[in-house]
Amino acid sequence: MNLAEELETGGTKFEAPIRLVSSHHVSNPGFLSHRKGEFWFGRQHIAQNPFHEADVHVLGVDLKSISITYVHQDVFLLTVEFAVSRSFDQVEEFLGKVAEAFSSALARSQQDAWYGNLVLKLDVEGLRDVSPKLAGTLHIEASVQLSSIDTVPVDRRIFENLRWTPLTSIFVEGMRSPQAKSKFLFWFVILEELEKRVEFLRLFTPLLSKEEKSQISAMSLSKEAKSRIENVLNAPTTTREGRPEKLLRILQHIGLGEISNSDGKFTVDEAVCRSLIKQRNNVAHLGAVIDEHQLYRVLFPLAQGALRYLEKEGP
Template sequence: MNADDRTVYGLEAPLRLLASHAIANPGFQSERRGKFVAKGASFKDQPAEIDLRGLTILGVPLVKFTMKSAGDDEQLLTIKFDCAKTEADAYGFLQQLADAWSASLAVGQPDPWYGNLYVDIRWAGVQPLKAQQSGAIDIRTSMEMTTTDGVPVDSKRLSGLRWSPLTDVFVEGMKAPQPKSKFLFWFVILEELEKRTEFRSLFNPMFEPEQKEALRDVVRLDSAALQRLKSLLDNPDATRESRAVKLSRILDEIGCSSVAGLNISTLVDEACCRKLIAQRNLVAHKGGSIDTDFLYSVLFPLSIAALNYILDQEAESATESES
């Protein structure tokens, strides 16, 4: 019997909060830590059992959701499903929960320079249940820096988690230790935003209908050339505006005309978007270095906003299709 056939009623899973990376420079060392805490508690409090009932997370009704200390930096999560699931579906839900929860932590991390916290599943300790059953910074005199974030666990936050394949892409960026990898993952979210059809009316097509017909007439006798020409003429991305102009307009449309970093606010205009695109091409095609300040203070918050916009639109479409 494989995992697609075995029936389970819940899972026990050791979890911990990990940071994607640390900063290590001559004379300076940083470390970020995280701990799950009950709502209203701080990371300094002794870990108490968190017990939540009657939750629905990512569309899955749960009878029970508890967390308790499992030693060191681990906490044992126990979830019991409202209805039995296959073991494969249960494991899939656990991974989506970790990804969606990780993505939700991004908003509360204004200083991602020192690492992104994400939810790590200790898979070797995961057990199926077969029967139904605020951050603080400590800077020491040696210039070592330790950051510990208390991550509240409450019904509203868990019930509001959302997941899509793009969430997985975004979280891979959070986990990635190298800035270049982070940049490529987070820029994918902006690329998905650029593809959305609701923004096409903001731009002028490269060719008017009569111009398209005239061009088709020129190559009509060459079927292969005509087919390639049609692909170009019918491409919605072929517009009179440059990519940087289009990206800046789209970001403005979703409320991102500027982004607030740790110390400064950056105007998201054509010049800013041109730099984003140039940095992406530099990393993707030439393996060049990137501006890490720009990565964390501009691309990171823009990718959060883009992901949330796309998830909002998907939720709205799902609601309309159900009604």
């Protein structure tokens, strides 16, 4: 088998580092709690009794074997041998699903999630093909590791200019979250708060005139029905403009019609607003995927700018 054929067909045996990590810890004055996890097999720690099973059927895939061995500290090694050859992409997708399914199963034994949810984390950067190689074939392994250090200046002015509102906590939760969907939800909340502000009502045209509202209110209806209808008619969202157009107009009004990101200057238009709103509506749907370019290059700077406005203007 030559190199091109080997790269195309992939291998049958792969290994990747895994860890049991906690979603968060509880930190209060005088109290710190951090959940940790260790693999045990046959009532013994994996370090003393490695896990190994042959002929296993996992998530619809036949495996010749699956094993977990101890590496060091909180790192373990998951090794799977497939019945048929798999490409790297196929293996990465499969192991990702295994990690999620295993984490979901872990929830059953975690009756108290107050101290953090324990989940299985796959360190996909360490995924390796360890299939037996035919004599005379060329096998290439390569990986890249990138790390950076950001300089964070501090001075008196920085601390004296700090601002905080409950929305600050929501924005920072998005920063802390490792998941793209969670980041999106937290940061989009800041834009949704902008949409609720009464000072922007004058930018839009009500769906009905005062006379039309009066005519509807004068209809012979029950008190409850009339109250509900009036609430709808008087809601800030009941305008002739659609939501994407209104969001864009608000952003332009507070100076966010053009933003700066790592790619340079970016003009926000109605199509961008429509895409962000669509992602917000679809984020909980099965199979919905977040556009990470928009998440980090568009929503992140927009949420920052919106937060600065809201912190400055107050409730």
